[in-house]
Amino acid sequence: MKEYLLSVHHDDDVPISAEDMEQSIKDVGVFNTELRAQGAWVFAGGLHSASTATVVRIVNDSVVTTDGPYAETKEQLGGFWIIKAPDLDAALELAARGARACLLPVEVRPFQDDSES
């Protein structure tokens, strides 16, 4: 089994209707239950908007803290799943179900295995 990060990027400025939001929360809940039931679930979570982010970096050996996300792009990480799947085809299939549920594109990225690192 490999592990994959399914990340959901979205634009905070693009509003989503109340009904869509409600339906999407319901559908994501169903999807999460399915993930658990089929043993694909590792972890998942939704994030507060990117404006709540704080970046910490080390500059000249001291800690510098800045308000806001790391990358000032319109599209920001909104949430993610970590799943187990036998191969990319299986992961893509789950990603498609996730995308349908959350109404946003889902990026699939493999985690490095122990044997690769």
Add this chain to the structure above:
Amino acid sequence: MPALADEIEGHFRREYGRCVASLIRFFGDIDLAEEAVQEAFTIAVGRWPDAGVPPNPGAWITTTARNRAIDQLRREAGRHDKHAQAALLYGCTAGQETGKETGKESGQMELDDRLRLIFTCCHPALNRAAQVALTLRLLGGLRTAEIARAFLLPETAIAQRIVRAKRKIKAAGIPFRIPGDAELPERLGAVLMVIYLVFNEGYDSSGEVMLREELCAEAIRLARLLAELMPDEPEVLGLLALLLLIHSRRAARVTPDQQLVLLPDQDRSLWDRDLIGQGQALVRACLRRNSPGPYQIQAAINAVHSDAATAAETDWRQILRLYDQLMACAPTAIVALNRGIALAEVEGPGPALAAITDLDLDGYHLYHAARADLLTRLGRPAAAAQAYSAALLGAANFAERKFLEQHRDAAAELAGRTG
């Protein structure tokens, strides 16, 4: 002994896809499989000149490469992945195992290996350029330098493309698997598209040479392989038929000094009768299956052209009917344009021009060339010259440019005289 060197090279080229595909099943690793075949090649170059070419070169290459790969795995003591361990375990008995396989079973397994590899190379998680490069490399056995030359790109660009794709297959876990029935039509579509693109790159080459025949030949080789692997897929047969029929006209399509000759003006005695026969037989086989698709219909259109002893004898009504059918299943602007060209032969240039005028093909040079031709036939040389100029902006190669320039100049001269 250059003749033998060529022969060895030829054997490896022919056996490459089969051999790499079966080693990938065995070891689950593309790089290991490729390195092993390369090592077997080096051994063959050293040994065959003295020992002679073995009676079954293909089996020799596979066995030698498999043994090299097993040695390689043994040397890498640090390799912990389970697939390698398993391969090592089974590898010790590989010799006997091959002996036990009946010819039919191992033959089928080899076909399946290559089919799996084709679907991996054309996986939708890889971009189209990567699919094309990887298919030519792993199944066609083309070297990176050859692919680069064929696509007129620097070798480093192709090498990077292939390395990145192979890395992604491994890291992301793209499986070596024949897709299930539900996803097969879409996945097969990508495979057919890759083969078609390889052919087209050879046929409508973007270089100074109009036709890069080796690329067309490679596409036909891949299409034949796919037809052997999936003999029950009508669109696979349709693609093969289409490529054979188009390729049958290669000698008539370009003059020795690289001038483009359009279909009506071609010397039909130069057409390759053997390829036409094969293509038409495939089209008939497709018709019997009665499960038409875009490649089969395009093949049928080309078969109608191949049937005509002279351009004047072309059955344009039949071609127009086929284009109507093609529009029903693949309604693209390019198909509409080609239908318009057939319409001109049935109903005349006026209705044809009306049919193609509003097509959204401003960036497609052959659209302007087709308009230019219709305008010429309608006695509007000034507008025709303008359209030829528009076509020239997008001309792909020397032969096309020269062709369009001549026609533009002729139209402009006529416009000057009459206007």
